Amino acid sequence: MTGKKPAPPALDPSRDALFLDFDGCLVDIAPRPDAVIVPRDLPGILTELSEALDGALAVVSGRSLHELERFLEGFEGLMVGSHGSEARGMEPPMAEAPQHLGAVKEDLAGFAQEHDLIFEDKSHGAAIHFRSNPAKQGQVEAFTEALTERYDGFMIQPAKMAVEIRPQGFSKDGALAILSDLVQFDGRKPVYAGDDTTDEPALAWAEEHGGFGIKVGDGESVARYHLAAPTNVRDWLAAALRVE
Template sequence: MNLPPPLDPARHALFLDFDGTLVELVDRPEDVHIPPHAVDRLAAIQIGCDGAFALLSGRRIADLDHFLSPMRFVAAGVHGLERREDPRGEVVPLAGPAGLDAIRLVLSIGVTEEPRLRLEDKGTGLVIHYRGFPDLAPAARELVTRAVQDEPGFSVMEGDNIVEVHLAGMDKGKALAAFMTHEPFVGRVPIYIGDDTTDEFGFAAVKALDGISIKVGDGPSEADFRLACVDSVHRWLGVEPVSGEGSMKEAS
């Protein structure tokens, strides 16, 4: 495994995915947990990097705030369709939910017909979850494809046990590149850590900026470096296990 170099807060800008990177993947996204001492370490890194620290996630920024409270941080949510460029600023949506109304209706009917599928409505994005039922992957893809049909201007992405649709024109890589043009990120070497196919956009953006791309887990990737799992990410970040615990993993 090609392990990444250590974080240098004096010159690096750190961008992190959330699910599968900072927290373990669980059947119900609302059940994830990150230990308070890990949040404290992230806050210390944010200070050490002079604020050049951001979360890039498929989740809404409000969800990230909930799990990482009391931290406040720069963030891109729903794959960049929400932005917060200042930790104390407001969340700015780049698109409204109304454009997804027709697709939302078809997906709502679809999950009623197949209750093992679950619809997550992010406002600016819609996600069909099939975690726990891997045999439903083709059904999830077919449902989203049928909902979108030939409608222009939408992007469909597959991730870990999900199929997601949102308005096209934005991804984690574009959000990262935009952040890098502003203080306190400008002039720093970006690092991006992520685990899923949607994080490949972030890896490509980082590599274009001569930064450091780190893939979490197995599977093909354009990233230059690897970390084995969430525990490995925590160790790389300098998060120490709680006394008496041999792992950072939390029971879901």
């Protein structure tokens, strides 16, 4: 079981490259996507770590880039949003919004309103959260499946108590592959921390490329290490800054 896996070793700023999910990893999951609470010192910790790693640190999230920038105001390092389709600090992976994006969002928003669920707008996609009514999961899955059949270029991304529609061809492991080609990541071991099914390909990528993954929270994972909650992740990050 994941909970029986060991805690990760101390981060080595001279050798490691660090990739961090946001929701459920750096911050706790909230009832609504806009209600997450970001610890006041988190942007500063990320800034210090990025400097210690000579820039080999990136936040990699399914959230839109503009949301990450708002929540982590003060951190100016690399960020990848929308599951790898937009980025700050590197060439944007997706130059234009996908075709039919407006129609997809409109249909998802209408369904969410009709069923009293939470609609989350994203730069290159959208999601419906059913945390408030788990019994609606089957209906959400069936509706989003029908949407991907109606509109080309999109795929379903299951998440914790949510279903997202996002552009095809982008993923968090793909983002790690692109980031690792940047000069500051050259020769370093990839370390990825994440909590959700959306993170499993990236956790596997880190394990397969000479580094390791850290599963945050409950659930099975390909990662060899485990931390119980975002507070433990933040403690682990802060400990790396205290090493002389």
